[in-house]
Amino acid sequence: MLGNFSYHNPTKLYFGENAISFLKDELTQYGKNVLLVYGGGSVRKNGIYDEITAILKECGKNVAEVSGVMPNPTAEKLREGVKTAKAHQTDFILAVGGGSVCDYSKAVSVSVHCDEDPWEKYYARFEEPDCEIVPVGCVLTMAGTGSEMNGGSVITNHEQHLKIGHVFGDNVMPKFSILNPRYTMTLPKYQMCAGIYDIMNHICEQYFSGEDDNTSDYISEGLMRGLIHASRIAVQDPQDYEARSNIMWTATWALNTLVSRGKSTDWMVHMLGQAVGAYTDATHGMTLAAVSLPYYRYILPYGTKKFARFAKEVWGIDPAGKTDEQLANAGLDAMESWMKELGLVLNLTELGATPDMIEGIADATLILNGGYKVLNRDEIVQILKASL
Numbered sequence: 001m002l003g004n005f006s007y008h009n010p011t012k013l014y015f016g017e018n019a020i021s022f023l024k025d026e027l028t029q030y031g032k033n034v035l036l037v038y039g040g041g042s043v044r045k046n047g048i049y050d051e052i053t054a055i056l057k058e059c060g061k062n063v064a065e066v067s068g069v070m071p072n073p074t075a076e077k078l079r080e081g082v083k084t085a086k087a088h089q090t091d092f093i094l095a096v097g098g099g100s101v102c103d104y105s106k107a108v109s110v111s112v113h114c115d116e117d118p119w120e121k122y123y124a125r126f127e128e129p130d131c132e133i134v135p136v137g138c139v140l141t142m143a144g145t146g147s148e149m150n151g152g153s154v155i156t157n158h159e160q161h162l163k164i165g166h167v168f169g170d171n172v173m174p175k176f177s178i179l180n181p182r183y184t185m186t187l188p189k190y191q192m193c194a195g196i197y198d199i200m201n202h203i204c205e206q207y208f209s210g211e212d213d214n215t216s217d218y219i220s221e222g223l224m225r226g227l228i229h230a231s232r233i234a235v236q237d238p239q240d241y242e243a244r245s246n247i248m249w250t251a252t253w254a255l256n257t258l259v260s261r262g263k264s265t266d267w268m269v270h271m272l273g274q275a276v277g278a279y280t281d282a283t284h285g286m287t288l289a290a291v292s293l294p295y296y297r298y299i300l301p302y303g304t305k306k307f308a309r310f311a312k313e314v315w316g317i318d319p320a321g322k323t324d325e326q327l328a329n330a331g332l333d334a335m336e337s338w339m340k341e342l343g344l345v346l347n348l349t350e351l352g353a354t355p356d357m358i359e360g361i362a363d364a365t366l367i368l369n370g371g372y373k374v375l376n377r378d379e380i381v382q383i384l385k386a387s388l
């Protein structure tokens with residue numbers, strides 16, 4: 001049965017090759033002091049920075065910058081950004097980059113007018129913002145996280161070996177996001193494929209839970225089929241606009257709060273992947289890829305029916321002559337072949353994890369209870385060891 005829910009997503013999207021032409025109109029709705037946030041320099045190399053700063057100038061904005069937001073943004077960098085945003089009396093934050101820059105900008109937005117330490121308040125105590133929130137807009141340059149249309153904000157604390165996500169409410173979601181698939185064309189293939197797997201896994205996290213017949217699962221199956229199709233084209237020809245645009249749009253729908261409505265969700269691959277990230281600082285999508293197959297093969301006996309449905313509906317495997325268990329396993333085998341086609345990293349060792357880290361990674365893994373099997377710590381250690 002589909003559970004009760006409310007649904008509202010306040011983020012306005014502009015999609016396509018001329019999406020940036022709407023930035024000026026959006027910016028005029030906000031105050032003069034803009035904080036421009038970006039990453040380690042890709043936007044300077046590919047010209048997006050110049051394009052945006054010209055628009056900011058045209059709008060007469062008074063701009064301060066926070067640059068060097070790293071993949072897996074840190075608590076330390078967050079504190080630095082909050083300082084800059086306060087000093088600039090920031091009216092609006094413009095995030096130009098991938099999920100890291102968008103997530104980071106949201107974290108700054110809820111912390112500018114807050115005197116407490118942002119890590120402690122939002123990522124240790126999971127409190128909700130009780131201060132003025134500075135509005136955020138995004139210009140997305142990498143498809144994957146869905147951060148452009150959700151309230152998620154993941155921050156890493158290296159001293160504490162923790163990588164924690166806070167899902168903020170509607171009032172923190174971007175006011176608008178500009179999605180131009182061309183902007184993603186300069187991504188290295190490794191990042192493109194990591195993003196593709198992140199999208200796939202967001203859908204799986206919301207799909208592998210519950211036994212009900214509900215609309216969300218049908219939407220998810222369609223999204224997964226489309227993603228697999230587009231990814232096979234993009235990996236052969238990364239410049240294929242049609243494939244890249246479909247990937248970008250799927251990323252948004254995979255995690256913009258729609259497909260989780262009215263159903264339970266799992267999210268254990270992300271909990272494992274984030275704990276790995278806290279220890280290795282590896283690329284998010286690759287941490288998910290490395291733990292996924294051992295995790296799904298471990299929980300398969302507890303959710304065999306759904307894994308069998310996944311095999312048939314997503315991978316097109318003929319169920320004739322197969323038990324549910326055989327069909328379910330064939331689905332995961334098909335996913336494994338596809339992951340190899342994309343060149344995803346399928347073990348933690350390649351990401352820099354070592355056997356002596358396993359206990360610590362297990363300690364850093366939050367255990368959730370929405371999936372087919374609530375894991376205990378020993379099972380987490382077992383899955384992590386199988387992922388090495």
Ligand code: NZQ
Pocket residue numbers: 038039040041042043046069070071072073097098099100101103141142143144145146147150151152153154155165183184185186187188191195198255270284285
């Ligand atoms: O820093 P620059 O120089 O810009 O380079 C970035 C970075 O090195 C590069 N890049 C981005 N766009 C590019 C480009 N290079 C060339 N051309 C372009 N157009 O790609 C690298 C990775 O960028 P990043 O933003 O880190 O990747 P992603 O979008 O995967 O974001 C990852 C972060 O998002 C969090 C992850 O945990 C991680 O911290 N997540 C956020 C979620 C959310 N908000 O709901 C959910 C996700 O599950 C995820 O946890």
Ligand code: ZN
Pocket residue numbers: 145198202270284
């Ligand atoms: Zn993810």
